[in-house]
Amino acid sequence: xxxxxxxxxxxKKQAYVQEEILTAAATLFAETGIRAVTIDDIASSLGYTKxxxxxxxxxxxxxxxxxxxxxxxxxxxxxxSIMESDLPPAELLGAMIRQHALNVMGxxxxxxxxxxxxxxxxxxxxxxxVKRKREYDQLFKSAYTKGVEAGIFRDIPTYLxxxxxIGMANFTHxxxxxxxxxxxxxxxxxxxxxxxxGCKKN
Amino acid sequence: xxxxxxxxxxxKKQAYVQEEILTAAATLFAETGIRAVTIDDIASSLGYTKxxxxxxxxxxxxxxxxxxxxxxxxxxxxxxSIMESDLPPAELLGAMIRQHALNVMGxxxxxxxxxxxxxxxxxxxxxxxVKRKREYDQLFKSAYTKGVEAGIFRDIPTYLxxxxxIGMANFTHxxxxxxxxxxxxxxxxxxxxxxxxGCKKN
DNA sequence: AGAAATTCTGACCCATCAGTCAATTCATTT
DNA sequence: AAATGAATTGACTGATGGGTCAGAATTTCT
Numbered sequence: 001x002x003x004x005x006x007x008x009x010x011x012k013k014q015a016y017v018q019e020e021i022l023t024a025a026a027t028l029f030a031e032t033g034i035r036a037v038t039i040d041d042i043a044s045s046l047g048y049t050k051x052x053x054x055x056x057x058x059x060x061x062x063x064x065x066x067x068x069x070x071x072x073x074x075x076x077x078x079x080x081s082i083m084e085s086d087l088p089p090a091e092l093l094g095a096m097i098r099q100h101a102l103n104v105m106g107x108x109x110x111x112x113x114x115x116x117x118x119x120x121x122x123x124x125x126x127x128x129x130v131k132r133k134r135e136y137d138q139l140f141k142s143a144y145t146k147g148v149e150a151g152i153f154r155d156i157p158t159y160l161x162x163x164x165x166i167g168m169a170n171f172t173h174x175x176x177x178x179x180x181x182x183x184x185x186x187x188x189x190x191x192x193x194x195x196x197x198g199c200k201k202n
Numbered sequence: 203x204x205x206x207x208x209x210x211x212x213x214k215k216q217a218y219v220q221e222e223i224l225t226a227a228a229t230l231f232a233e234t235g236i237r238a239v240t241i242d243d244i245a246s247s248l249g250y251t252k253x254x255x256x257x258x259x260x261x262x263x264x265x266x267x268x269x270x271x272x273x274x275x276x277x278x279x280x281x282x283s284i285m286e287s288d289l290p291p292a293e294l295l296g297a298m299i300r301q302h303a304l305n306v307m308g309x310x311x312x313x314x315x316x317x318x319x320x321x322x323x324x325x326x327x328x329x330x331x332v333k334r335k336r337e338y339d340q341l342f343k344s345a346y347t348k349g350v351e352a353g354i355f356r357d358i359p360t361y362l363x364x365x366x367x368i369g370m371a372n373f374t375h376x377x378x379x380x381x382x383x384x385x386x387x388x389x390x391x392x393x394x395x396x397x398x399x400g401c402k403k404n
Numbered sequence: 405a406g407a408a409a410t411t412c413t414g415a416c417c418c419a420t421c422a423g424t425c426a427a428t429t430c431a432t433t434t
Numbered sequence: 435a436a437a438t439g440a441a442t443t444g445a446c447t448g449a450t451g452g453g454t455c456a457g458a459a460t461t462t463c464t
Contacts, residue, residue: 035237116318167373168366198400
């Protein structure tokens with residue numbers, strides 16, 4: 001069946017162009033905000049015309065939604081693989097903070113979009129994102145709770161601690177510059193230390 | 203000179219309507235993002251027509267810029283009055299964190315706009331805001347540096363600590379609900395404790 | 405009351421931009 | 435070389451929304 005081979009090739013090429021468009025779109029969205037970016041902008045940043053984008057995506061919302069999907073997939077994979085390694089509470093929470101911070105700094109555009117532009121999605125899509133964010137927070141919460149139960153973390157409301165961690169890490173997207181004085185790893189490690197010390201029971 | 207009295211009255215009335223419009227605009231801007239809010243939306247949320255807004259403001263950008271001015275004024279006033287009370291480093295930094303967190307939670311709309319929508323300003327305006335933010339950060343940095351010199355804080359790069367603090371506090375705007383389980387003061391105090399413990403030299 | 409200033413209205417213009425579509429080019433297969 | 439189908443173009447439409455303006459309504463002053 002040559003048709004099958006051809007079909008696959010076609011899909012691969014399409015997938016490639018789609019990813020290319022998504023990457024370009026994400027960069028532009030992050031820079032100036034979704035509303036400020038036209039489909040023309042996305043297309044011409046790749047040397048295409050508007051119609052090409054519409055050939056690969058139904059509409060602007062689908063482009064945005066696919067970006068959200070990519071972000072979620074990547075982040076949740078990273079995080080769950082950490083959860084599986086059963087480290088003791090402090091090390092576990094530390095690894096999670098570190099990973100989240102690295103993710104943010106490694107893909108600043110993603111963070112900007114994921115946390116700033118949720119409101120551009122449809123209400124149904126927003127519901128999904130809210131739920132996913134809750135699940136993501138939940139991973140941090142359970143790690144912290146374990147630490148409290150083990151008597152090594154102070155008994156502070158977990159959502160407060162977790163939000164603080166996420167907020168602290170997310171904010172790096174606003175100031176971190178690739179190739180600056182500190183590497184993402186150093187920055188992440190400092191934050192891990194601040195939080196772990198800050199929450200340590202003494 | 204009756205004309206003078208009249209002039210003043212006129213200005214007062216105008217000022218009142220202007221503030222009214224700015225408040226309404228800020229709320230809407232925060233909710234859905236600046237681009238998503240039309241001048242009509244702002245006007246009709248107050249029972250006015252579009253033209254009324256244009257009577258009091260030159261254009262949409264001026265509305266936004268005035269909001270940014272208000273935010274800066276309020277925040278920098280709060281902060282400098284804390285700086286003037288010469289507290290010892292740890293207490294000083296604690297008071298600043300507390301104040302910033304309270305400001306954020308007290309005016310969630312402002313925070314959303316000030317940190318999310320900077321990109322909607324003109325480049326000249328952005329430059330001013332960037333400079334102001336740097337000055338604001340500087341206040342925190344100097345407080346932290348004092349603590350390091352006094353040997354009570356660990357010697358972590360100050361911009362890292364300060365960004366962490368601001369990020370943590372700012373993020374409350376995304377989850378804090380008026381009338382929830384914890385008061386803004388309690389939340390602020392917890393964050394103060396986490397940071398001070400996290401940075402304490404031991 | 406009547407003049408003068410102020411505030412407000414609604415219709416209008418114009419640029420932008422999401423999304424469509426018929427037609428064309430290009431690549432692949434037979 | 436002809437046929438099939440994928441990829442691309444560019445012109446078009448329709449809606450939206452920023453901003454203008456001439457005049458109407460209202461308030462204030464004399």
